[in-house]
Amino acid sequence: MSVLGTLYRGETGYDFVGRRRTFFVISGVLIAISIISLATRKLDGSVDFTGGTIVEAPNEAGVTIGEVRSALSAIGEGGARVQLVGDNDDLILVQTRALSVQHQDELVSAVAAIAGASVDDTNVDAVGPTFGAEITRRAVEALVIFLGVVALFITWRFEWKMAMAAMAALFHDLLITAGFYSVVGFEVTPSTVIAVLTILGYSLYDTVVVFDKIIENARELANKQTYGEIANLSMNQVLMRSINTSLTTLLPIGSLLFVGSYALGADTLREFALALFVGVAAGTYSSIFIATPLLTLWKEREPQWRRMERRAERRVPELLEQAAVASPARQDVAVEPRSPAASGAVPRPPRQRKKRR
């Protein structure tokens, strides 16, 4: 029986909880890189955030936006905002980040050259941010309150430890996405902010789906298995769903990324898609490999689950024997010899299903 086959039927017995140290190390390294990069390189805000230079030139030559943009790409300002003003496109408007005096002169002569205008007819001025401090402040405020309310909601619906674990996973995703931006040196645009918010929503959604399963299993198996086993079982049960969902989410994003990389003038699209890609991948990863192991680490210390664990330890050899006899289909199931109790592959005893509520 193939690995794919077991995956397909949700019968994997991968020990997520037992290997949590590995996952924590991987994430820790990524986060450390992100933080170091954010601290040293900072994030590179676009003209929308920082303000910069605005250049206006009469469009004597009747050029199109695409032509202006390729001329600007030649001097390294392909990310500039280019607009044509007036009913007959008679003015070219270019906005870039603040530039050095020398580079600004270069920009002005490039714009004048493509427009077929003289440099004297070209106006240069400073321009303030459109995505100003006020929008940023309000967005951050909204975000903080949003996270607070979501944490309360998860606490009410599930429990507060889950809320904390979900928040941890969320910050994990945000940090890694921001760190990615900083490492690669992309400009942060208002679109990026939207991308990050999408990631945030996705990450939370994904974590809630996994936790919902854990809650359900914990209710049914509270007296039979340890929290680690329940978490493992839950994650193996939702593993296929997680893989499929990230696939269906990443497919359109990947397609945006692909087309954005090859289509002309779609720089914005490409960067937006890349941010989404990284964020969604991190979001799926963190729900399974960070949020749940963190939660387990914490829950296992509760006296109720501690007792369970001690009982399970006594029971293990007997159960392993049963497993070998009763379920030949599970021969490929990974049972960690060192900590069998942590594996989700313990066969479920036949039981009456309780009607929920």
Add this chain to the structure above:
Amino acid sequence: MSRGRMLVMLLVTMAIAFGSLGSSLAVGWTPKLGLDLQGGFAVTLKAPEGADAEVLEVAVEIMRRRIENLGSVQEPEISVQGSDRILVQLPGVQDRQRALEAVGTTGILSFRPVIDRNFISPAFTDGTLEPPEELQPDDTTTTTGTPDEVSGSTTTTVDGATTTGAPDDSTTTTGVTTTTTGVTTTTTGATTTTTGATTTTAAPGDSTTTTAAPGDSTTTTTTVPAPPPENIDPDTGITIEDSPDLEAAYLAAEDGFIYKVGPAFLTGADITGADAGFIGGSLGGGSGWVVDPTFTGPGGDKFRDATALLSTYSTADPRRSMAIVVDGVVNSAPQVADDVAAGEGLEPDEVFITIGSSENAQAEAEDLATILRYGALPTVFERERVESVSATLGDDSLRAGLIAGIGGLALVALALVLYYRVLGLVAVVGLAVFGSLLLLMITLLSRYQGTTLTLAGVTGVIVSVGITSDSYIVFFERIKEEHRRGKALRPSVDTGFKRAFHTIITADTVTFAGSILLWLLAIGPVKGFAVTLGVATVVDVLVAYFYTRPAVTLLVRTGFGEGGAISMRGAMGRDRHSVTEATA
């Protein structure tokens, strides 16, 4: 639920989704595209003399707020250009004239008497402001509320139907303190008729609506006409437009109070400027940050009269405060200092607004001074240029985005069908239903709320379709799991849906709560995102219930349930079901 009803539900849902999208496209309604995709028009405004950089920032924020009020999400781009110009770019606004007015004038600054002050009750969040319970008006008084905070000062009339009297500039020392006695003394019919003007208030009866009240006794018929109902937000009772001559209810910028304020004592035209500064302990009030406004001659006289009136109230009374209102928002409401004797007016040269010495005091003082300087500006910005502007990204980006999106979604469809067979087909049709409804909602929002779709929005829609497929995956995996536990297919579908729907609701509630909060609190592009996200979430739940459930329930009873490679049973994992069948 019977098979017939399921079938009806399924067909109705699909008819609504495809039919309404089709008809909206047929009449030519399409979502409005944002500035980056479609362009719009640009206005360059030249600030009047005396505007400094900070004042321009205030002007930008006020213009943004006003444009958002025109239609909630228009996503304008407003920036300061050079030292004295403001560049405004708006996506294809329908009412260009109104938009131009919104950005072309400065906000009105007014100093107004505070009549009452209410903390936003929890009711505010669900859209209605109810009067406090013990003051519930009875039938005869439904249209006007009573303030929940009735001060002990001179009660002059019995008038259960009206709210507190409006102070009037001409009656500076008398008759201002009309208060109600509450519901216990219900009014007579005569009262109701004489105060007829007050009963026109459209807002839910509460203490913050702007009812025009008679100056004092119940026999007076010279009431200030109530503002037209459209001037008041029916949900919150907050006055929308700022007109200095009328009573109004405004939200405070910071502290979460709603202020009911009277007609203005003085306006921005009465002051010439303001400075923030730090003063030492010489004034007896300790040291701290203050704002020092300077008045014109007549403005100073008005201010002296105003403070003489306010100082007649006790220090515990909110009416001792003067609200500084800018463009319909109470910026702050300083109280006349407690050492000012009753009836004594403040000399305009000696007025300080004390902010305090806390950590933020300097910033607060500077902000207030900027607001006052802004208010002192002449009310018109000079329009230098009004021109149409092209999109920043243009057709090629939109086309690339759409091609990529359609390609990506085709891959999603392929993956779903390969994996879930006939169930995958259900999901693909479901995603089409979802997409149609989402597009329809966005079209409607764009028509009635001015929502615009930017490139980020378009990609957001595409991505949300991908994310929505999760609802199907959760459901289908659930069916598989139930089936593996030994249930037959049909009951697996039923239990599977119940459980999956529970999960979907929980997860979507989190997202929906988030989008509502973002929509309420954020401004600019973030607000636009919140709309798309919230709509997508609601549609997701609706589609799961009204489409997916009947579709799968019916499917399992047809030939597609059991036989063949594309069947549901095929999607369950074939070599395993013989085992489950045996144990079942």
